Amino acid sequence: MLELLFVDTTAESTEELNSNRILIKKKMNVIFDNIFNTFLYFRLGSKDNNNSCKDSLYVDIDNDNDNGTILQHDKLPELKENYYRVCVISDTHERHSSCNIPNCDILVHAGDILMTSRFISDMNVKENILNLMNGLDY
Numbered sequence: 001m002l003e004l005l006f007v008d009t010t011a012e013s014t015e016e017l018n019s020n021r022i023l024i025k026k027k028m029n030v031i032f033d034n035i036f037n038t039f040l041y042f043r044l045g046s047k048d049n050n051n052s053c054k055d056s057l058y059v060d061i062d063n064d065n066d067n068g069t070i071l072q073h074d075k076l077p078e079l080k081e082n083y084y085r086v087c088v089i090s091d092t093h094e095r096h097s098s099c100n101i102p103n104c105d106i107l108v109h110a111g112d113i114l115m116t117s118r119f120i121s122d123m124n125v126k127e128n129i130l131n132l133m134n135g136l137d138y
Helices: 013-045 122-134
Strands: 055-058 069-072 087-088 106-109
Touching: 013 122
Parallel strands: 087 106
Antiparallel strands: 055 069
């Protein structure tokens, strides 16, 4: 754990000191988030690798003997009338922009949207979740 201590000798009041402290914390969060994202890039590669998530496990719920078939997204059958298509994904670890999520009525993300949530700021967490939602075509 890294703790930084700043002594502000220019603040003329407690309010100004608190205001400066908040500003420094926000700047430090941005700096740390950038350092951590750079580390992840070199450790895991680009978030924008569009060569993954092209297949789905398709299960026909009307067929009791169907254990699922792996299909490319463009080979999924037409949606039957009065049915909903549910897509379940998990463990995208901030690589959701590289996933080709098929059109569906309900999208369930079962966990691990982020690479880690312990080391990044709340602002970065919100940004990553909004990136997932904004990246959907529907």
